[in-house]
Amino acid sequence: MSPSSAATVAPATGTESPRARLTSLLLRPSTVTFIILVVIVAVFATIAPVSFTSVSNTRAILTDASILLILSIAINFPMITAGIDLSTGSVLVFSGVMSVKVMQAFGGDGPGVAVLGGVVAVASGLGWGVLHGVLVAYGRIPAFIATLGTLGAALGLSYIITGGFDLQDVPSSVTSIGSQRLLGVPWLVVAAAIVAIVFGVLLQATRFGRHTYAIGASQEAARRASINVNVHLVKVYVIAGGLTGLAGFLSLARFATTTLAGHATDNLQAVTAVVLGGTSLFGGTGAIVGTVAGVFIPTVLQNGFVVTGVTPYWQQVAVGVVLIAAVYLDKIRRSRSV
Amino acid sequence: MTSSLAEPLLEARNVVKTFGHVQALRGADFAVGAGEVVALMGDNGAGKSTLIKILSGVQPPTSGEVLMDGEPVELRSPDAARALGIETVYQDLALADSLDAASNLFLGREHMRSGLLGRLGFLDKKTMRSEAARVFSELSVTVTPGGQTVRGMSGGQRQGVAVCRAVMWANRVVFMDEPTAALGVAQTRNVLDLIKRVRDRGIAVVLISHSVPDVLDVADRIEVLRLGRRVARLDARVTNTQEVVAAITGARQEEMR
Numbered sequence: 001m002s003p004s005s006a007a008t009v010a011p012a013t014g015t016e017s018p019r020a021r022l023t024s025l026l027l028r029p030s031t032v033t034f035i036i037l038v039v040i041v042a043v044f045a046t047i048a049p050v051s052f053t054s055v056s057n058t059r060a061i062l063t064d065a066s067i068l069l070i071l072s073i074a075i076n077f078p079m080i081t082a083g084i085d086l087s088t089g090s091v092l093v094f095s096g097v098m099s100v101k102v103m104q105a106f107g108g109d110g111p112g113v114a115v116l117g118g119v120v121a122v123a124s125g126l127g128w129g130v131l132h133g134v135l136v137a138y139g140r141i142p143a144f145i146a147t148l149g150t151l152g153a154a155l156g157l158s159y160i161i162t163g164g165f166d167l168q169d170v171p172s173s174v175t176s177i178g179s180q181r182l183l184g185v186p187w188l189v190v191a192a193a194i195v196a197i198v199f200g201v202l203l204q205a206t207r208f209g210r211h212t213y214a215i216g217a218s219q220e221a222a223r224r225a226s227i228n229v230n231v232h233l234v235k236v237y238v239i240a241g242g243l244t245g246l247a248g249f250l251s252l253a254r255f256a257t258t259t260l261a262g263h264a265t266d267n268l269q270a271v272t273a274v275v276l277g278g279t280s281l282f283g284g285t286g287a288i289v290g291t292v293a294g295v296f297i298p299t300v301l302q303n304g305f306v307v308t309g310v311t312p313y314w315q316q317v318a319v320g321v322v323l324i325a326a327v328y329l330d331k332i333r334r335s336r337s338v
Numbered sequence: 339m340t341s342s343l344a345e346p347l348l349e350a351r352n353v354v355k356t357f358g359h360v361q362a363l364r365g366a367d368f369a370v371g372a373g374e375v376v377a378l379m380g381d382n383g384a385g386k387s388t389l390i391k392i393l394s395g396v397q398p399p400t401s402g403e404v405l406m407d408g409e410p411v412e413l414r415s416p417d418a419a420r421a422l423g424i425e426t427v428y429q430d431l432a433l434a435d436s437l438d439a440a441s442n443l444f445l446g447r448e449h450m451r452s453g454l455l456g457r458l459g460f461l462d463k464k465t466m467r468s469e470a471a472r473v474f475s476e477l478s479v480t481v482t483p484g485g486q487t488v489r490g491m492s493g494g495q496r497q498g499v500a501v502c503r504a505v506m507w508a509n510r511v512v513f514m515d516e517p518t519a520a521l522g523v524a525q526t527r528n529v530l531d532l533i534k535r536v537r538d539r540g541i542a543v544v545l546i547s548h549s550v551p552d553v554l555d556v557a558d559r560i561e562v563l564r565l566g567r568r569v570a571r572l573d574a575r576v577t578n579t580q581e582v583v584a585a586i587t588g589a590r591q592e593e594m595r
Contacts, residue, residue, distance in 0.1 A: 214445055221433055
């Protein structure tokens with residue numbers, strides 16, 4: 001935009017050399033994150049070749065990552081629109097509580113009850129999502145504040161409904177989802193993989209995804225292109241809420257309890273994963289592929305430290321370092337491209 | 339002094355616009371014909387932006403008429419204006435920086451895949467890219483349609499993307515608000531040439547500008563607003579800088595109806 005850039009007017013782009021293209025691909029944040037992930041995996045595989053790479057350990061890593069992956073995909077949507085959802089952990093707990101309460105009221109056990117529980121959990125998440133979307137799009141309340149408010153409210157309501165005690169009697173038809181496998185792959189992992197593929201495609205290949213990026217890049221530009229920005233923002237927060245509700249149901253399936261006190265840092269973990277994966281806090285960028293890598297870095301570190309006998313508290317230190325390094329590399333990349 | 343204007347394509351007659359006690363337009367007239375570049379000039383506060391907003395459907399006039407092809411039209415919204423083939427290139431360009439050029443060209447008007455995939459919302463990226471490439475080459479704008487985000491482009495390229503987007507969808511009128519304000523010499527040259535190519539497609543181009551040399555270069559006619567009224571219509575081929583500046587500053591009054 002500056003007058004001094006006059007010299008670089010005409011053909012500057014158009015024909016990028018293969019080398020330049022490779023450089024830009026390698027410097028892409030999601031690629032950087034994937035390389036870091038591969039290095040971490042390689043290091044642990046070298047130190048503990050048998051125990052780290054075993055089928056059961058791989059399965060454990062995938063299972064550990066699956067719920068966080070769904071949460072991270074959920075908040076990736078508002079983050080692409082330059083918003084955020086901080087309420088993730090609380091909405092997850094609330095959805096689980098509602099799900100168990102309704103299943104208990106309905107009574108019995110069996111596939112029908114499990115489906116009912118799933119529907120209730122997702123619907124609870126959707127409800128919070130509608131509230132977020134309306135507050136952000138029509139109430140013009142910053143997403144940070146709106147979801148900080150519901151972070152407290154959803155958890156508070158969960159405690160009120162349960163009286164502060166975790167609900168334990170989750171039907172076995174639900175908990176079996178958390179323990180059983182499809183062709184050797186845990187159902188939790190299957191669910192997370194389906195969510196990643198469906199919502200990754202939604203972002204990359206559809207008009208909905210295109211408009212989501214456009215709103216994040218410039219709400220004004222989107223508005224002038226006749227995109228109904230408010231309606232779209234509500235949809236984005238509804239997706240985030242619904243996926244968080246699904247994660248709440250899968251959390252029930254896995255832990256067989258409502259884990260009231262266990263999700264205080266979920267939103268921080270999810271934001272870390274999403275930012276590691278290359279989504280900008282300023283909106284307009286970010287892909288599910290990167291988020292997947294961003295989720296596995298902390299999970300693999302945690303697992304790897306346990307397997308190799310290092311104090312697992314180092315995981316938090318390592319994730320912090322990786323996060324700052326990834327964002328710093330992204331900053332270098334940006335200052336080069338502009 | 340007046341130039342020949344056979345059949346105005348888009349016309350404003352005696353348009354008044356008031357904001358509370360402020361009268362932004364006090365009976366302004368304006369006309370542009372197909373295949374001509376009309377520069378709309380005037381000092382700050384003369385009413386240029388207000389007039390453009392009325393003619394592009396952003397604001398309704400308080401009173402007065404807007405005519406298209408001689409028929410009165412009501413432009414209730416920018417979408418209504420677009421439906422009539424009127425597009426605007428805003429000064430801030432209104433581009434989505436993190437998307438590529440083709441995505442910006444089709445933003446809000448995407449091509450969808452045919453059949454079930456299209457109904458599910460899947461984009462036809464291939465067609466959009468090749469369409470974008472065609473528009474860029476027709477208008478000699480050197481921009482990669484896909485793969486590179488608009489953020490990484492030069493000011494002239496970004497302007498090129500914004501102009502091509504407007505031209506692609508406008509079959510009648512394009513408004514351009516200060517298209518060269520932020521550009522260097524060579525880039526300004528490119529954009530002025532681009533404006534001429536747009537005009538040669540038979541589209542009416544309305545250019546808001548403060549730069550008299552640019553206007554004298556590219557415009558066929560100059561209409562000057564002062565204090566909410568048209569005070570001069572000048573033939574750009576025969577007028578000169580002094581005359582234009584005199585009309586803008588009010589050194590010489592000349593109202594023509």
